[in-house]
Structure formats: structure tokens, C-alpha cells
Amino acid sequence: MISFLDLKKLNSVYAEQLREACARVIDSGWFIGGQELANFERSFAEYCGVEHCVGVANGLDALTLTLRAWKEMGRLEEGDEVIVPANTYIASVLAITENRLKPVLVEPDPQTFNLSAEGVQAALTDKTRAVVAVHLYGQMADMKGIMALADQHDLLVLEDAAQSHGASIDGRRAGSWGHAAGFSFYPGKNLGALGDAGALATHDEALAKMVRGLGNYGSYRKYENEFQGVNSRLDEIQAAMLSVKLVHLDREIVARRKVATAYLEGIDNPGVRLPHLNAPEQHVWHLFVVRCERREELQRHLHDSGVQTLIHYPIPPHKQQAYSAFGNLSLPLTEAIHREVLSLPISPVMSEDEVQAVVRAVNAFA
Numbered sequence: 001m002i003s004f005l006d007l008k009k010l011n012s013v014y015a016e017q018l019r020e021a022c023a024r025v026i027d028s029g030w031f032i033g034g035q036e037l038a039n040f041e042r043s044f045a046e047y048c049g050v051e052h053c054v055g056v057a058n059g060l061d062a063l064t065l066t067l068r069a070w071k072e073m074g075r076l077e078e079g080d081e082v083i084v085p086a087n088t089y090i091a092s093v094l095a096i097t098e099n100r101l102k103p104v105l106v107e108p109d110p111q112t113f114n115l116s117a118e119g120v121q122a123a124l125t126d127k128t129r130a131v132v133a134v135h136l137y138g139q140m141a142d143m144k145g146i147m148a149l150a151d152q153h154d155l156l157v158l159e160d161a162a163q164s165h166g167a168s169i170d171g172r173r174a175g176s177w178g179h180a181a182g183f184s185f186y187p188g189k190n191l192g193a194l195g196d197a198g199a200l201a202t203h204d205e206a207l208a209k210m211v212r213g214l215g216n217y218g219s220y221r222k223y224e225n226e227f228q229g230v231n232s233r234l235d236e237i238q239a240a241m242l243s244v245k246l247v248h249l250d251r252e253i254v255a256r257r258k259v260a261t262a263y264l265e266g267i268d269n270p271g272v273r274l275p276h277l278n279a280p281e282q283h284v285w286h287l288f289v290v291r292c293e294r295r296e297e298l299q300r301h302l303h304d305s306g307v308q309t310l311i312h313y314p315i316p317p318h319k320q321q322a323y324s325a326f327g328n329l330s331l332p333l334t335e336a337i338h339r340e341v342l343s344l345p346i347s348p349v350m351s352e353d354e355v356q357a358v359v360r361a362v363n364a365f366a
């Protein structure tokens with residue numbers, strides 16, 4: 001069986017360095033808020049092209065705490081409308097509702113499945129205060145168009161970059177376009193920790209300081225609490241793991257592109273629609289998502305051919321029980337996407353034989 005993502009193989013490439021880094025933290029006797037975190041935050045900020053990075057416990061917290069920080073800073077208020085693509089992972093929406101802001105779910109661009117400037121424009125009301133721009137599958141949303149609208153209408157833009165570490169437009173990376181960006185380092189992401197981890201990236205020093213305080217019980221000085229904060233910190237072990245892996249991220253992206261190129265060139269099946277790319281050098285291929293009207297049959301056929309696939313995602317947020325209040329919204333494009341998408345295996349450690357076996361299996365689907 002060709003696995004969807006072989007995390008054991010992926011991390012085993014760095015096993016020695018990871019063990020060394022782990023031993024360094026154990027020997028230091030310091031596990032929260034130390035040098036490993038500071039080092040990783042500095043390198044990741046530099047990688048993204050921003051001044052500030054704040055490690056938090058996971059990607060959802062990076063998004064939630066940023067919106068919360070904007071509330072504490074008086075830039076958002078309960079009930080404000082926040083535009084978000086309807087076809088996203090539920091975390092993008094949870095971050096909004098957790099802050100008692102109002103998500104406005106918008107149909108995506110039919111080609112890229114990402115939020116478009118036209119989509120944002122059409123959803124604007126006099127209550128719109130922010131946009132969560134999700135960079136789905138490894139490709140960035142139209143940040144030029146979205147930022148131009150944001151400037152015009154005084155909107156805050158939060159990039160959900162959980163799937164797009166290293167993606168870029170005109171050489172400017174994901175995380176450096178909006179007023180802030182949330183990253184996830186969940187093990188399966190393109191930059192993955194060996195556990196949960198996340199970060200905020202921003203040019204805004206005051207925002208970075210606020211998120212750091214909120215994630216540390218609302219405190220900057222031990223036992224003095226300025227805000228009713230939470231505990232959301234990136235620990236030393238995970239920061240050390242991430243520092244090891246960040247060095248190799250660009251090489252891994254190149255390897256992912258090679259797999260994607262082989263799929264794009266090799267897959268030739270009229271029943272299977274290949275992903276659309278704005279510009280090949282900008283996509284970091286977190287996921288390789290094809291569209292097929294007979295998705296369940298294709299998935300079964302691939303399984304029987306020894307290829308593991310996953311669906312990102314089977315149920316859109318507005319059809320989730322958790323959001324039953326949105327259940328009567330009609331978002332036909334988003335719903336069609338969720339019915340038809342299938343993610344093929346992609347990773348920096350797939351062999352050429354495995355890649356060609358996937359191509360053959362997809363092409364053999366009648």
C-alpha cells in the first residue's frame with residue numbers, strides 16, 4: 001500500500017538531528033519559554049519575511065488569539081463580520097466564532113478553491129471588519145487583490161497559512177502579506193513538529209506582544225495578569241524539533257513539486273480534474289487534490305490498486321452539526337467541492353516508483 005503520508009519515513013531522514021536536539025533540551029533542564037523558542041521564532045520570522053513570530057500551542061490558537069488580540073486592542077468588537085472562505089478546514093471558522101465575531105462564509109474561486117478578491121468584495125457590508133484569507137492546499141489566495149480591498153475598506157487581514165509554509169507571490173512568502181498570519185505545525189503540515197505547535201507571524205510589534213501575553217495567562221510578569229488569557233505556548237522540545245526541520249523545508253518543497261509535476265504530466269483521465277495552479281513556482285503542494293464526480297468510486301478503485309487517499313474535506317463547516325445555525329445556507333460550489341475532491345498521496349519522501357504507480361492507478365480508473 002502506498003501510504004498517503006509516511007510521517008515515520010519523513011522524519012527518519014532527520015532522526016539523528018532530532019534526537020540530538022531533544023537531548024539538548026533534556027540536558028538544559030528548561031522546557032517552556034527559553035532559548036529554543038526564541039531561536040525558532042527568529043528563524044521562522046526571517047523565513048516568512050516578517051519582523052515578529054510568536055509560538056503558540058497549535059494553529060487554531062494562532063488564529064483565535066490573533067482575533068482575540070485585535071479585540072483587546074480595540075480593533076474588533078463582538079458581532080463584527082469576518083469574511084472567510086466557505087470551503088476551509090473548520091479551524092478557520094472556529095477562530096471567528098470563539099471570539100463571538102460573525103463569520104461570513106464566501107464561495108471560493110472555482111479554479112483554485114481559494115478566496116478571491118471578487119468574493120470578498122461581494123460579501124462586504126458596513127459591519128465587515130476583517131478577512132481570514134485561507135491559503136488552501138499549499139497555494140496562496142489572491143493576496144494582492146485582497147490587500148487592495150482591505151486598504152480601501154480599512155479591513156484587518158488574517159492569513160490562515162496552516163497549509164502554505166513557504167508559498168509565495170512575487171517572491172513574498174505566505175505570512176508576510178496580511179496584518180497577521182496563523183501557522184500550524186501539526187505533524188502532517190509541510191513544516192510539522194513531533195506534536196502540536198503553531199505560530200503567529202506579523203509585522204505588527206504591538207500585536208505580537210498582545211498574542212504573547214494572551215497565550216501566557218494574560219501575563220508579562222510572573223503572577224501579574226493584565227488580561228484573562230489562556231495557556232497556549234510552543235514548548236522547547238517542539239521548538240527544537242521545528243528548528244531542525246525548518247532548515248530542510250525548501251528542499252522538501254522542491255521534492256513535493258517534483259511529485260506534483262509528475263502527477264500533472266502523467267495523469268490523463270477525462271473523469272479526473274487536475275488542480276489549477278496560478279504559477280507553478282508559488283505552490284508548495286501541501287495537498288494534491290483532484291476532482292471527480294464519482295469520487296467514492298475513484299477512492300475505492302485507488303484503494304484496491306494499493307493507493308491510500310484522503311478527503312480534504314468531506315463536510316463543509318456550514319453543514320457540520322457544530323454549525324447547525326448555518327445549515328440552511330446555500331453554497332453550491334463549496335458543497336460540490338466537498339462532494340468531489342480527493343487528495344492523492346504527496347510528500348517529500350515518495351519514491352519515483354510510488355509516484356508512477358499512483359499515476360497508473362488513476363489513469364486506469366474507467
Ligand SMILES: *Cc1c(COP(=O)(O)O)cnc(C)c1O
Nearest residue numbers: 058059060089091092162184186
Ligand atoms: C491544520 C489547519 C488549521 C489548524 O491547525 P492545528 O495546528 O491543527 O490547530 C487551521 N487552518 C487550516 C487551513 C488547517 O489546515
